[in-house]
Amino acid sequence: MEHSFIDRYSSLQSPVHDLDARAKTIAAVSFCIVVVTTPPHQLLAFVIYAGFLVWIGALARIPLAYVLKRAALVLPFSAMVALGLPFFGGGPKTMILGLELSTRGLWVLAGAAMKSFLGAAMLILLMSTTHFSSLLAGLRGLHVPALFIDLLALTYRYLFVLIDETMRLKRAAVARGYRPRWLPQAVIIGRLIGSLFVRSYERAERVYGAMVLRGYTGLIPAAAPLRFHTTDGLVIAAFVPLIIAVRILAR
8 A cells, every 4th residue: 555645745845845844833733723713704814825825835846636635525524514504594594596594504614614625735735745754753842742643653654554454354345245235235334344443453452562562661752853943933933923914804
Protein backbone atom coordinates (compact mmCIF):
# COMPACT_ATOMS: atom_id res chain seq x y z
CA MET A 1 0.00 0.00 0.00
CA GLU A 2 1.11 3.55 -0.68
CA HIS A 3 2.34 4.88 2.68
CA SER A 4 2.51 8.53 1.67
CA PHE A 5 -1.05 9.24 0.62
CA ILE A 6 -1.56 11.53 3.64
CA ASP A 7 1.56 13.69 3.18
CA ARG A 8 2.24 12.88 -0.46
CA TYR A 9 3.59 16.31 -1.39
CA SER A 10 5.49 16.98 1.83
CA SER A 11 8.87 16.37 0.15
CA LEU A 12 8.51 19.23 -2.32
CA GLN A 13 10.59 22.39 -2.04
CA SER A 14 8.75 25.68 -1.57
CA PRO A 15 8.64 28.64 0.84
CA VAL A 16 5.68 27.00 2.60
CA HIS A 17 7.49 23.67 2.99
CA ASP A 18 10.51 25.44 4.48
CA LEU A 19 8.51 26.98 7.33
CA ASP A 20 8.79 25.52 10.81
CA ALA A 21 6.06 22.99 11.64
CA ARG A 22 5.07 24.98 14.72
CA ALA A 23 4.55 28.13 12.68
CA LYS A 24 2.40 26.30 10.13
CA THR A 25 0.38 24.62 12.87
CA ILE A 26 -0.31 27.92 14.64
CA ALA A 27 -1.31 29.54 11.34
CA ALA A 28 -3.59 26.62 10.40
CA VAL A 29 -5.30 26.47 13.79
CA SER A 30 -5.78 30.26 13.81
CA PHE A 31 -7.27 30.10 10.33
CA CYS A 32 -9.72 27.37 11.35
CA ILE A 33 -10.78 29.27 14.49
CA VAL A 34 -11.38 32.47 12.53
CA VAL A 35 -13.34 30.62 9.82
CA VAL A 36 -15.53 28.78 12.33
CA THR A 37 -16.38 32.01 14.19
CA THR A 38 -17.30 33.89 10.99
CA PRO A 39 -21.09 34.30 10.56
CA PRO A 40 -22.29 32.45 7.43
CA HIS A 41 -23.83 35.56 5.87
CA GLN A 42 -20.38 37.19 5.53
CA LEU A 43 -19.88 35.64 2.10
CA LEU A 44 -17.10 38.06 1.13
CA ALA A 45 -15.02 36.83 4.06
CA PHE A 46 -15.38 33.21 2.96
CA VAL A 47 -14.37 34.15 -0.60
CA ILE A 48 -11.23 35.82 0.77
CA TYR A 49 -10.49 32.78 2.97
CA ALA A 50 -10.74 30.57 -0.10
CA GLY A 51 -8.43 32.96 -1.95
CA PHE A 52 -5.85 32.58 0.83
CA LEU A 53 -5.97 28.80 0.48
CA VAL A 54 -5.60 28.94 -3.30
CA TRP A 55 -2.63 31.29 -2.93
CA ILE A 56 -0.97 29.06 -0.31
CA GLY A 57 -1.55 25.97 -2.47
CA ALA A 58 -0.06 27.67 -5.51
CA LEU A 59 2.93 28.89 -3.49
CA ALA A 60 3.50 25.35 -2.21
CA ARG A 61 2.88 23.82 -5.67
CA ILE A 62 0.11 21.55 -4.35
CA PRO A 63 -2.38 20.60 -7.12
CA LEU A 64 -5.69 22.38 -6.58
CA ALA A 65 -7.68 19.31 -7.66
CA TYR A 66 -5.89 17.23 -5.01
CA VAL A 67 -6.98 19.62 -2.25
CA LEU A 68 -10.54 20.09 -3.52
CA LYS A 69 -11.23 16.39 -3.96
CA ARG A 70 -10.12 15.51 -0.44
CA ALA A 71 -11.70 18.51 1.25
CA ALA A 72 -15.03 17.69 -0.40
CA LEU A 73 -15.12 14.40 1.52
CA VAL A 74 -16.23 16.28 4.66
CA LEU A 75 -19.25 17.89 2.98
CA PRO A 76 -21.65 14.93 3.36
CA PHE A 77 -20.89 14.74 7.09
CA SER A 78 -21.28 18.48 7.69
CA ALA A 79 -24.47 18.56 5.62
CA MET A 80 -25.84 15.61 7.57
CA VAL A 81 -25.44 17.54 10.83
CA ALA A 82 -27.39 20.60 9.67
CA LEU A 83 -29.61 19.07 6.99
CA GLY A 84 -32.80 19.26 9.04
CA LEU A 85 -32.44 22.90 10.04
CA PRO A 86 -33.94 24.36 6.82
CA PHE A 87 -37.07 22.29 7.42
CA PHE A 88 -37.52 22.82 11.16
CA GLY A 89 -35.81 26.15 11.81
CA GLY A 90 -37.88 29.16 12.79
CA GLY A 91 -37.97 32.68 11.45
CA PRO A 92 -38.61 33.88 7.89
CA LYS A 93 -39.27 31.30 5.18
CA THR A 94 -37.89 30.92 1.65
CA MET A 95 -39.53 28.97 -1.18
CA ILE A 96 -37.11 26.62 -2.97
CA LEU A 97 -38.40 24.00 -5.45
CA GLY A 98 -41.85 24.29 -3.96
CA LEU A 99 -40.62 23.74 -0.41
CA GLU A 100 -41.00 26.30 2.37
CA LEU A 101 -37.61 26.37 4.08
CA SER A 102 -36.28 28.38 6.99
CA THR A 103 -33.98 31.15 5.85
CA ARG A 104 -32.02 30.95 9.08
CA GLY A 105 -31.68 27.18 8.70
CA LEU A 106 -30.43 27.57 5.12
CA TRP A 107 -27.75 29.98 6.28
CA VAL A 108 -26.66 27.58 9.02
CA LEU A 109 -26.50 24.73 6.50
CA ALA A 110 -24.47 26.85 4.07
CA GLY A 111 -22.19 27.98 6.88
CA ALA A 112 -21.55 24.43 8.05
CA ALA A 113 -20.63 23.38 4.51
CA MET A 114 -18.33 26.36 3.87
CA LYS A 115 -16.58 26.19 7.23
CA SER A 116 -15.98 22.45 7.15
CA PHE A 117 -14.72 22.61 3.57
CA LEU A 118 -12.30 25.48 4.20
CA GLY A 119 -11.07 23.97 7.46
CA ALA A 120 -10.45 20.61 5.83
CA ALA A 121 -8.65 22.29 2.92
CA MET A 122 -6.35 24.12 5.32
CA LEU A 123 -5.52 20.93 7.22
CA ILE A 124 -4.83 19.14 3.92
CA LEU A 125 -2.42 21.91 2.95
CA LEU A 126 -0.77 21.61 6.38
CA MET A 127 -0.31 17.86 5.95
CA SER A 128 0.83 18.25 2.35
CA THR A 129 3.58 20.71 3.24
CA THR A 130 4.88 19.06 6.43
CA HIS A 131 6.39 15.63 6.98
CA PHE A 132 4.28 13.76 9.49
CA SER A 133 7.26 13.25 11.79
CA SER A 134 7.98 17.01 11.69
CA LEU A 135 4.32 17.74 12.39
CA LEU A 136 4.42 15.52 15.47
CA ALA A 137 7.63 17.23 16.60
CA GLY A 138 5.94 20.59 16.11
CA LEU A 139 2.94 19.52 18.20
CA ARG A 140 5.32 18.34 20.89
CA GLY A 141 7.07 21.71 20.74
CA LEU A 142 3.69 23.41 21.24
CA HIS A 143 3.23 21.32 24.41
CA VAL A 144 0.36 19.21 23.09
CA PRO A 145 -0.16 16.27 25.51
CA ALA A 146 2.31 13.47 24.79
CA LEU A 147 -0.42 10.82 24.89
CA PHE A 148 -2.27 12.55 22.05
CA ILE A 149 0.91 12.79 19.96
CA ASP A 150 1.77 9.11 20.52
CA LEU A 151 -1.75 8.09 19.52
CA LEU A 152 -1.40 10.10 16.32
CA ALA A 153 1.96 8.50 15.56
CA LEU A 154 0.70 4.95 16.13
CA THR A 155 -2.52 5.61 14.20
CA TYR A 156 -0.57 6.93 11.24
CA ARG A 157 1.82 3.98 11.32
CA TYR A 158 -0.76 1.22 11.69
CA LEU A 159 -3.61 2.71 9.68
CA PHE A 160 -2.03 1.13 6.61
CA VAL A 161 -1.78 -2.23 8.35
CA LEU A 162 -5.45 -2.02 9.33
CA ILE A 163 -6.51 -1.20 5.78
CA ASP A 164 -4.42 -4.09 4.41
CA GLU A 165 -6.04 -6.44 6.92
CA THR A 166 -9.49 -5.21 5.87
CA MET A 167 -8.74 -5.84 2.20
CA ARG A 168 -7.52 -9.38 2.97
CA LEU A 169 -10.74 -10.15 4.84
CA LYS A 170 -12.80 -8.77 1.98
CA ARG A 171 -10.93 -10.85 -0.62
CA ALA A 172 -11.36 -13.96 1.50
CA ALA A 173 -15.11 -13.32 1.83
CA VAL A 174 -15.54 -12.70 -1.91
CA ALA A 175 -13.61 -15.89 -2.69
CA ARG A 176 -16.16 -17.77 -0.57
CA GLY A 177 -19.17 -16.38 -2.42
CA TYR A 178 -19.87 -13.11 -0.61
CA ARG A 179 -21.68 -10.64 -2.85
CA PRO A 180 -22.41 -7.21 -1.29
CA ARG A 181 -25.36 -6.59 -3.60
CA TRP A 182 -27.48 -9.23 -1.87
CA LEU A 183 -29.20 -7.87 1.26
CA PRO A 184 -29.32 -11.21 3.14
CA GLN A 185 -25.53 -11.38 2.93
CA ALA A 186 -25.16 -7.98 4.61
CA VAL A 187 -24.96 -9.77 7.97
CA ILE A 188 -21.50 -10.96 6.92
CA ILE A 189 -20.28 -7.37 7.25
CA GLY A 190 -20.85 -7.58 10.99
CA ARG A 191 -18.83 -10.77 11.18
CA LEU A 192 -16.01 -9.22 9.17
CA ILE A 193 -15.95 -6.19 11.47
CA GLY A 194 -15.83 -8.49 14.51
CA SER A 195 -12.98 -10.50 13.04
CA LEU A 196 -11.13 -7.30 12.14
CA PHE A 197 -11.52 -6.01 15.71
CA VAL A 198 -10.16 -9.24 17.21
CA ARG A 199 -7.18 -9.29 14.85
CA SER A 200 -6.46 -5.61 15.49
CA TYR A 201 -6.63 -6.11 19.26
CA GLU A 202 -4.26 -9.07 19.13
CA ARG A 203 -1.84 -7.14 16.90
CA ALA A 204 -1.98 -4.14 19.25
CA GLU A 205 -1.00 -6.37 22.19
CA ARG A 206 1.94 -7.80 20.24
CA VAL A 207 3.08 -4.33 19.17
CA TYR A 208 2.84 -3.00 22.72
CA GLY A 209 4.83 -5.94 24.06
CA ALA A 210 7.52 -5.37 21.43
CA MET A 211 7.68 -1.67 22.30
CA VAL A 212 8.07 -2.40 26.02
CA LEU A 213 10.89 -4.86 25.32
CA ARG A 214 12.64 -2.11 23.35
CA GLY A 215 12.46 0.38 26.21
CA TYR A 216 9.11 2.11 25.70
CA THR A 217 8.15 3.99 28.88
CA GLY A 218 5.08 5.88 27.68
CA LEU A 219 6.81 8.46 25.48
CA ILE A 220 7.83 7.91 21.88
CA PRO A 221 11.17 9.67 21.17
CA ALA A 222 10.82 12.80 19.09
CA ALA A 223 12.38 13.30 15.68
CA ALA A 224 15.18 15.74 14.99
CA PRO A 225 14.66 19.06 16.84
CA LEU A 226 12.99 21.84 14.89
CA ARG A 227 14.41 25.32 14.42
CA PHE A 228 12.22 28.40 14.65
CA HIS A 229 13.59 31.15 12.42
CA THR A 230 12.79 34.82 12.15
CA THR A 231 10.84 34.12 8.95
CA ASP A 232 8.49 31.81 10.84
CA GLY A 233 7.73 34.51 13.39
CA LEU A 234 7.12 37.07 10.66
CA VAL A 235 4.70 34.73 8.88
CA ILE A 236 2.66 34.25 12.04
CA ALA A 237 2.78 37.97 12.84
CA ALA A 238 1.47 38.80 9.35
CA PHE A 239 -0.96 35.96 8.62
CA VAL A 240 -2.90 35.79 11.88
CA PRO A 241 -3.75 39.54 12.10
CA LEU A 242 -4.61 39.50 8.39
CA ILE A 243 -7.27 36.80 8.67
CA ILE A 244 -8.63 38.43 11.83
CA ALA A 245 -8.93 41.70 9.91
CA VAL A 246 -10.82 39.89 7.15
CA ARG A 247 -13.15 38.41 9.79
CA ILE A 248 -13.88 41.87 11.22
CA LEU A 249 -14.00 44.01 8.07
CA ALA A 250 -15.37 41.74 5.30
CA ARG A 251 -19.14 41.97 5.71
